[in-house]
Amino acid sequence: MRAVAVRKIGDRPELMELPVAHPGPGEILVKLTSASVNPIDLGIAAGLLPMPQVFPLVLGVDGAGRVVEVGEGVSGFSVGDVVHGQFLRAPLGHGTFAEYALVTQAPDNGALRLVPDGMPDEIAAALPTAGMTALGALDAIGLRAGQSMLIVGATGGVGVFAVQLAAARGVEVIATARPEADGWIRGRGAAHTVDHTAGEVAEQVRKTHPGGVDAVLDMTRDPDGFAKNAGLVRDGGVAVSPALIATPQLLASERISVINFMMRDKPNLLAGITAEAAAGRITVPIQRTVALDEVPAVLAHSSAGGARGKTTVRI
Ligand SMILES: NC(=O)c1ccc[n+]([C@@H]2O[C@H](COP(=O)([O-])OP(=O)(O)OC[C@H]3O[C@@H](n4cnc5c(N)ncnc54)[C@H](OP(=O)(O)O)[C@@H]3O)[C@@H](O)[C@H]2O)c1
Numbered sequence: 087m088r089a090v091a092v093r094k095i096g097d098r099p100e101l102m103e104l105p106v107a108h109p110g111p112g113e114i115l116v117k118l119t120s121a122s123v124n125p126i127d128l129g130i131a132a133g134l135l136p137m138p139q140v141f142p143l144v145l146g147v148d149g150a151g152r153v154v155e156v157g158e159g160v161s162g163f164s165v166g167d168v169v170h171g172q173f174l175r176a177p178l179g180h181g182t183f184a185e186y187a188l189v190t191q192a193p194d195n196g197a198l199r200l201v202p203d204g205m206p207d208e209i210a211a212a213l214p215t216a217g218m219t220a221l222g223a224l225d226a227i228g229l230r231a232g233q234s235m236l237i238v239g240a241t242g243g244v245g246v247f248a249v250q251l252a253a254a255r256g257v258e259v260i261a262t263a264r265p266e267a268d269g270w271i272r273g274r275g276a277a278h279t280v281d282h283t284a285g286e287v288a289e290q291v292r293k294t295h296p297g298g299v300d301a302v303l304d305m306t307r308d309p310d311g312f313a314k315n316a317g318l319v320r321d322g323g324v325a326v327s328p329a330l331i332a333t334p335q336l337l338a339s340e341r342i343s344v345i346n347f348m349m350r351d352k353p354n355l356l357a358g359i360t361a362e363a364a365a366g367r368i369t370v371p372i373q374r375t376v377a378l379d380e381v382p383a384v385l386a387h388s389s390a391g392g393a394r395g396k397t398t399v400r401i
Pocket residue numbers: 124125126215216219238239240241242243244245262263264282305306307308328329330347348349388390391392393395
């Protein structure tokens with residue numbers, strides 16, 4: 087099969103021809119039709135996830151496709167089922183940037199579900215990691231209608247779901263966006279925007295919201311920027327970093343709650359975000375769709391800027 091993989095940690099991802107693995111007990115083989123790209127893909131290629139690995143290590147955690155083989159003892163999934171999810175399992179290396187992926191029935195670190203009737207595979211593949219993160223982070227923040235939240239990284243994969251979910255809960259959303267994405271993110275529920283390329287975000291927000299905000303959800307990997315944005319949060323509010331960059335000093339704050347957000351109960355989060363999309367309460371914006379052989383170039387330029395939702399892979 088064709089797959090995008092690395093031969094060792096630190097290598098640049100490349101398209102390879104690899105054998106198809108067959109499912110052992112409790113495992114499922116999925117013939118993928120669609121996958122989506124997440125920052126964690128490069129993190130895995132760099133060895134940042136502390137999990138066992140097999141090489142060549144096929145990258146990609148999000149995907150959708152059809153079950154073509156099930157191992158002994160598998161229940162709840164049968165050959166022919168159309169499934170989607172976060173195919174994270176130990177050992178890492180049977181990912182979704184491939185024609186086939188091997189997943190465990192109850193992925194030890196991910197989540198797998200049947201795709202709802204009528205949902206296109208591409209949408210089902212775009213949802214899992216970013217959507218589950220947005221839903222889990224918003225649940226952890228727990229805002230009420232009428233409260234305010236700054237979302238930094240609002241136009242990216244996690245951000246675009248977070249903006250929509252928060253707006254649907256009646257939260258006043260202040261979203262970061264480049265000027266060219268301003269109308270696009272307002273159209274998804276942002277009440278205000280801040281151009282993160284035009285100066286410090288916290289400084290700009292303080293001008294329009296001198297009393298601060300109730301919460302900050304900051305997707306960036308800049309600890310100083312996060313600390314400044316957390317400084318906007320009113321006493322008793324919450325600042326969340328899905329990129330896990332809140333410093334110990336900030337985490338110890340007694341003034342506000344500061345959370346380095348890690349997902350818990352992924353099967354429920356996947357069910358929740360998929361239900362939101364299936365009911366049309368959120369849209370799943372796909373910025374572009376690429377072919378499998380374009381994935382190495384997409385990963386090489388993934389920090390180029392100008393995100394507008396998700397990049398999906400047609401397989
Ligand atoms: N903890 C978890 O379970 C978990 C799960 C998923 C993701 N994450 C983390 O969450 C983060 C976001 O993931 P994603 O999938 O949303 O990534 P993404 O699609 O690449 O989006 C990144 C977003 O951040 C914006 N951005 C980048 N630098 C910025 C800056 N200095 N100031 C303001 N905005 C900036 C980008 O806007 P421009 O492109 O316009 O600059 C874009 O909107 C990543 O760090 C990822 O690793 C964590």
